Amino acid sequence: MLDDLSTYDRPIGDLFPVPASAREWERFRLSDEQVEFFREHGYVSGIRVLSDGQVETLREELRGLMNPSHAKRRLFYEYHANESTDPARVLFHALGAWRAAAGFHDLLWHPAFTVASSQLLGGAAVRFWHDQLFCKPARHGGVVAWHQDYSYWTRTTPLAHLTCWVALDDATRENGCVHYVPGS
Template sequence: MAEDLSHRHGPITELFSGDRATDVLTGDQTAQYEREGYVGGVRLLDDEQVDALRREVDGLLDPDHDGRDLWYEHHSNEADNPDQVLFHALGAWRLRPALHDILWSPRFVAAAERLLGGPVRFWHDQLFCKPAGHGGVVAWHQDYSYWTRTVPMQHLTCWIGLDDSTIHNGCVHYVPASHRWPLLPRTDLANDMDAILQVLTPEQREAFDPVPCEVRAGEASFHHPLTVHGSYQNRSPHPRRAIVLNVVRDGVRSDQDEPLLEGVDPVPKGEPLGGRFFPLLSRAE
């Protein structure tokens, strides 16, 4: 049985021990994030780290993998097509050492602290795997529309490519400056890319001009919780794998008494996130 690594608040391997936290984001990159609600091309991982993370992610594509009971959520089509697995899951940090330790990567934490303006706390992770030639899409949405169970809105998403992410294989697209829009109603995340158009005002429709954010393997993009984004299908002959790390500014509170994620301990309404499942990343807890 796999050890549940959510009990370990701090690195358990040396994979990221040589990283330096200085100068992760340039002034121009920070300005772009503030102006457009996202920034891409941020180098977080070296080749060794990318390879280690790929091996762990690929192992988790096996439906019989050790620790499968630890996922918060797990969505896969392996029963329909075991050779072309479309995979989206939450909770990998609990299952494997490298996927656990990336939370405490000095470069990631430094960038997150800069963009959120202070100490950051883990919210949850995601894995996205689009197999070669697969039609799966992630429709346009704002992340915070799925996170209103936490307040205030001081969240940040980091999308990290384990493969080169291009227009051809379904890279993330962003709508620049949409982080200045109000919170929109939620629409379907699967299949219908244009569902969001039904809830936009005429002014928002006119400004709706998504741009691709291509990144190399080991590079990341960061985006604001209100930035509208999505991704098209993978039309390439290769898989497109990615890790997403979602964090909050320390002090963000629960806005419900039920568990914030499937299988986690509840954080009472009004209490700040903390404890076993929401560790502080700025230092070991």
């Protein structure tokens, strides 16, 4: 049987070191200005949450997960990949990578997410709802229509949740990136 990483309720590796002191935790806090910007506009951006090494580790895991014959594919809640034989044109969408890959599992406990998320939710404890991988080649279809994530979450109340979006590749206007509507 394959190891389902959802059975582990803490990090299993050392990709995202856990701070050893209160001072170390503090470096993950957002500034008062960032929190206020979020309250006013509904998003905050430009926060570097991953080192180059962490990004490369996650990219490597992602390359393996995108293979439809990946040994842990059955652990995903959803898994969609087109059948293109051209790796530059593969579209990929999946939920559940945290169950199949150690880096994506441990990302859930990364203080850069948990500390900032708690701040933005008014100091509330943070609970993971789900992960999602969405990969598309630059300048290729697969456009995601304008939407509010809240419309997909029927078991919660406003401002009791948020989305943490992280690009593992450069996301620019030219190659297709996320856009946020201020105040939405």
